[in-house]
Amino acid sequence: MSFTAEIWQENAALFETIRTMPFNQELADGTLSQERFRHYMIQDAHYLIAFGRALAVAAAKADNTDEIVQFAHGAHTAIIVERSLHADFMEQFNVSPATFAATPLSPATHHYSSYLIATAWSASYPVVLAALLPCFWIYAEIGRDILARAAKNNPYDSWISTYAGEEFHAAVRGVIATVDRVASVASAETRRDMHIAYTHAAKLEWMFWDSAYRLEQWPV
Numbered sequence: 737m738s739f740t741a742e743i744w745q746e747n748a749a750l751f752e753t754i755r756t757m758p759f760n761q762e763l764a765d766g767t768l769s770q771e772r773f774r775h776y777m778i779q780d781a782h783y784l785i786a787f788g789r790a791l792a793v794a795a796a797k798a799d800n801t802d803e804i805v806q807f808a809h810g811a812h813t814a815i816i817v818e819r820s821l822h823a824d825f826m827e828q829f830n831v832s833p834a835t836f837a838a839t840p841l842s843p844a845t846h847h848y849s850s851y852l853i854a855t856a857w858s859a860s861y862p863v864v865l866a867a868l869l870p871c872f873w874i875y876a877e878i879g880r881d882i883l884a885r886a887a888k889n890n891p892y893d894s895w896i897s898t899y900a901g902e903e904f905h906a907a908v909r910g911v912i913a914t915v916d917r918v919a920s921v922a923s924a925e926t927r928r929d930m931h932i933a934y935t936h937a938a939k940l941e942w943m944f945w946d947s948a949y950r951l952e953q954w955p956v
């Protein structure tokens with residue numbers, strides 16, 4: 737069994753919890769409130785900056801030129817392509833650049849962003865990739881799962897088609913292949929740390945959606 741197949745199997749129950757959480761159920765049937773999706777979009781736009789930065793650090797740590805290009809391209813996609821999806825929703829929900837800039841990172845966004853940035857700078861290349869993998873893989877699987885059961889004329893169609901789309905899935909297959917390559921030459925100790933990093937980031941994915949559903953704010 738490949739390393740990534742092993743990681744997926746180990747986290748299968750967590751994925752099922754994410755798949756069936758209220759945010760994703762309501763996103764699929766088109767009943768998710770605009771208020772919740774708006775909260776998610778603003779927080780996600782903050783998150784993508786950290787995600788792009790972490791990918792750029794991963795590119796700098798890569799041990800071969802193909803992977804430098806792969807993760808530099810990933811950083812470009814996170815900042816430019818995913819942000820343009822957000823820009824359309826921001827316009828639709830009347831979120832001006834000033835409103836976005838004045839909205840602080842929620843506790844969950846702060847936690848997830850800080851975790852990725854800290855890991856990117858302080859951990860070894862294989863562990864950085866394992867921490868970044870859920871951001872790709874879970875979104876791809878959730879995107880396809882939601883597409884398969886989405887209501888007709890779903891107001892969040894463009895979100896669904898971005899993450900269910902072939903362009904995103906091709907990038908995800910590439911990241912999975914790289915994680916398997918890196919894991920195949922890593923020590924047992926590094927592979928253990930990769931498992932821990934993957935599971936931690938996957939839990940943060942759950943926290944991120946859950947926090948948007950709860951319209952999370954700082955308690956003080």
Ligand SMILES: Cc1ncc(CN)c(N)n1
Pocket residue numbers: 780783784818870871872875941944
């Ligand atoms: C929180 C989160 N995780 C992952 C993705 C997909 N890049 C995203 N847009 N937002």
